[in-house]
Amino acid sequence: MEKSIKDRIAIIGTGVTKFGEIWEKDEEDLLVEAVHEACNEAHVDLRKDIEAIWVGTFYNFSGTSGNAASDPLKFYGKPVTRVENYCATGMEAVRNASYAVAAGMYDIVLACGVEKILDQGSRGLPGMEDIFPHPIIVAESMPALFALCANRAFKEWGWTKEDLARVAVKNHHHGAKHPKAHFRREITVDTALKAPIIASPLGLFDCCAMSDGAAAVILTRPDIAKSLVGEGNYATIKAMGEAVETALPFYRPDWTGLSLPANVKAAEAAYKEAGIQDPRKELDFGIVHDCFSITELLNYQDLKLCKPGEAADLISEGITAIEGEFPINPDGGLKCFGHPIGATGVRMIVELTRQVLGRAEGYQVKDAKAGFAHNLGGPFVVAFLTIVGTPEWEPG
């Protein structure tokens, strides 16, 4: 049997909280809101119908063990697995849940993710100084990781801070229309260029914000989906590619800073699984992990939307704008949602589902039948590409 997830998993329910600085709510509030929204949409009862849960939290303070979901949801007596895989934690939760259904072990499962970052009162992601237990291995901030790439890209391709600023301007343009986004206002190139530097050359608007949030999806088999929510009300997973690389990329003599090897391998795996030759022609849109402006550009190239060095042109020519030929981050991306780590990958799957079902009101991509979501974690360690489409969608 050809090993493929294609059309074996249906997404029947989606839930997502408002993302942002949510001081008045904790991880329990966020998870309850997202999960119950997903259950309602899927017409399932959480405690009665859900057979197992995968919950993503990156930080222990957002929840450890199965208790990360069981206690907030009061979901007891069944399997609950806590998942962590850097910033790709959310998509890892969806992947594990999907594979359990595909393996035939469960009929209906929940994948969710939550992160409550603001409670820590940190300027950047909390705890980065101690990310490596070794006392003398250099820790760096997340923007610093990608800043190292940006300076190489500037040198190699002549990209500029303006090129990076245009990524932020585009995503803010999209996110302004999304009711759940953290930031809902347009910005200009000038605003971005005048912002304080976080890790040179990246300034404030090159970086996604610190946000809280949660997201959830209900997964089942397509045949069950049909009876539960009916035709036209569910999407199917077409592919899930994942690759893990080293946490110490900067020590590798072959590291270029111009491409993230995990991205390339995850994308190759996903395109192959879905049967896609040319993603830009065969898919309708994409969501990429734009934790930083430079990351969005490198992702375009690694995910084969263009050749190396051309990504900045895709922005300046408007190709990846929501009105363009191949919209990227029609939701506003991490730029507008921030990045509550465990929630992000799950939220991306929610966005894909809503787009292909035509439910992305205000930020709907025209005629969206299938798209990808890309989730990236750590020092370019974990990359994910998940492709979701209508059940009828086929490559080509």
Add this chain to the structure above:
Amino acid sequence: MVGILSYGAYIPMWRIDRSEIAKASGGASMGGERSVASWDEDSLTMAVEASLDCLSGIDPKGIDGIYFATVSSPFKEKQAASIIASALDLRKDAYTFDFTDSFRAGTSAIKAAFDAIKAGTAKKILVTIADSRRAMPKSEFEQVFGDGAAAFLIGEDEIIADIEGFSSISDAIPGPWKREEDSYPRVFEAKLDRMYGFLKDVPHAVTELMKKYSVEVKDISKFAIYGPDPRSYMDVARSLNMDAKTQLQDPLFASVGITGTPHCLLLLVAALETAKPNERVICASYGEGSDAFLVRTGEKIEQEKGKHRGTKYISSKRMLPSYGRFADFKKERETGWPEWSRSPVVKYWRDEKWELPLYGMRCNKCGTLQYPIGRCCMICGERDNYEEVKLATKGKIFTYTHDYLVGPGNLPGDGINATTRAVIDLDDGCRLFLEMADQEIKEVDIDMPVELTFRMWNQKSNYRYYAWRARPVRE
């Protein structure tokens, strides 16, 4: 004959104009500038730097012992010499010893090395002397002190200068002193110490030395002497009847300051740098008495010229913009910076080989030189099949960033002062990811040449971790 095989020195990159100190602390400027160890430097790291300068082109595995002399050891209980020995990649059976508690510790260490070699228990001993002292804010010591280090390789054969002999006097005069609980040196009355200690003991030791080896003041080309302040130098020159202009080695007060234990030895380095063969130099320390020793240069002194940076480090400098920066470097200003977090010290012990002497691994299968040392090759995955390789200490920047979120040594950043991180391609092809030291933001760029420098890395778990940073190549 036992003598000096090689010499070296180290002066940190940073200087502060004494008028900045006067402006902040009151009083008049003593003129000129003083050297200031960076926030991540201490006597231990500077001793490593001076030793590296001294050992340029010399195999560290041929050294039988290392004597470290200081009054400002970063540890009250823990030997510094063993850490210095590891950073220099000395043999594990090389004898390590800390000489401390008096400014005479440096000359005492030279004498101990001399005696050991004379006695035949060692062939080569590295003596490295360094101080980075804290001065009580608003005391005149703030302006007087400077930070620096010197190093000498003592041995037989191939010597560049013969050590003809020593003379010593001990004197239980009170000051300066630091009790166990003191952060700063105290003095009773500087005048007492100068008149009844310094100006009695140093001339005594020097005169006895000259008598013992039948030389006169006119036979000495340079006197390399410790003096507690600029004025004391004039007094001692007068007392010894020397011609201060030609015979007194410049005390480096205007450019460095009084460095404490290393000072007379730093001046000896300066004297040797310009000495011709067959010249005599007297080096004399002061501290609870005085040690003096007589050096006679040989033919080989000429060959050393240009091999070492020595006092060229003095002109390789950057000015601290303000007293505030100086106070930060010396940890005199409460910053509210977060406490260091915890880290398992045992990891540091386990991984010594790639941390202190800085070894990488070369995979025997694919040949990739890589860092840090691990069980499996990061490129081909080959298991437990590699050779440990001492890494190059120079390279250039592949890429960099100035990071405002995570601070130096893995502290949370303050958002105002950036930490420069750089991917470094070493000359041997190994690649490291390091923090930078002594750099200025505007100079850092891709392809910029850098060299490694030994620094205090962080103090997680209240330990002092040492490791390598990268700095702009010092002229």
